[in-house]
Amino acid sequence: MGIAERKEREKEDVRRKILDAAHDLFETQGYENVTMRAVADAIEYSPTTIYLHFVSKDALVQALCYEDFERLSSAMNVELPVNPIVRMRALGRAYAAFGTRNPNHYRFMFMASGDWKSHARDPEAPPAKSYETLRVAVTEAMEQGYFKKNDIDLVSQIVWAGIHGVVSLLITFEPHQFPRTEPHEGLVDGLTETILHGLLVPEMVGKV
Amino acid sequence: MGIAERKEREKEDVRRKILDAAHDLFETQGYENVTMRAVADAIEYSPTTIYLHFVSKDALVQALCYEDFERLSSAMNVELPVNPIVRMRALGRAYAAFGTRNPNHYRFMFMASGDWKSHARDPEAPPAKSYETLRVAVTEAMEQGYFKKNDIDLVSQIVWAGIHGVVSLLITFEPHQFPRTEPHEGLVDGLTETILHGLLVPEMVGKV
DNA sequence: GGCGATACTTAACGTCGTTAAGTTCAGCAA
């Protein structure tokens, strides 16, 4: 009796189509500029059909958000260096690359409000997983004496906020819109190094 | 023949009313949730009247943006300490206070795209003025040997990006939406100190 | 072969930014 299964698969297929089409449209046009009608057009269904799979545009965005957090999480978990400081450098670079390469997705993941954030507390939920990766690195950096002992979440938030700041500026302002001069090409690395340097205990400076 | 002048004054009055009403509405509800009709209602004119003063909602937002940049600039230019490092601490605090106290305005100043940014290059224009204040402090910090000699704009952008990052996280996520734990109460100061510490030459650490 | 559920569409609602087409009225020329 595979009929129910086939139907479920077909339903899942449509859901996937919607998500994929929305993902592509959002990437190129940005969340606010993409309409439910445009998504519907892209998959060759009527707009109403989308509402059979997502209760609202917000719900669709939230589902996309979850998938993006999975993507970010994978992008941040490939071949991680064992040294926590070196690893944090790699994490920062991966995070910044993800953000600047997917600006429109980054925007609704980290720069817009949405209800998905209610689930942000579950360490297993996608939104929290990349934070956990960073947190582990910070923990080890402290244990191994690179960083002064301090509140782990404070330090993790400091690092996150710093990198987020540079990504968010880079994707909000066109280069020519920066005050006075374009963003320095070493900005991402410069900020990462500044923060790491700021956190390292004096004896460790220059060693990693 | 003061008639033309009086008429101009009256026109300016309406423009002011629009800006003030929009400022208040945007502050409490956020830019996207405020409609031209709501602004019109607030000043007891028809929506069409707004278009006699601003060619579009975007233009209205841009005008508001300019005024907000003036406000930010003043908030950042009161009683500045002479020591450049101490001054940067004060600037960071003032900037963060402005952002967290006016989240909705901060959002369209620094987290949304808009055409006003084309004028960002003129150092006299409001958007650039607060950056200039920071840049001067960075310059002096370098001249006085607190910071290693480096590209002034790179360092200014690092500091800006860092503080912007923390402000933008704080106004995007509710405390309970932060991953794992609420934002640490010392986050703003912690990030500021980390960056300053990261920029200071070793001999100057602990001296300011 | 008829029935009920499921998948899907058509057509509409109310709201948005915006605009075309008036209307009103103050100030000026005769």
Add this chain to the structure above:
DNA sequence: TTGCTGAACTTAACGACGTTAAGTATCGCC
């Protein structure tokens, strides 16, 4: 004083949006 002009302002509408009520078609089951 009268009639005219132009600026200020409104009414009513347009097209696009997110969303939904109501309907149609199709598929598997009795």
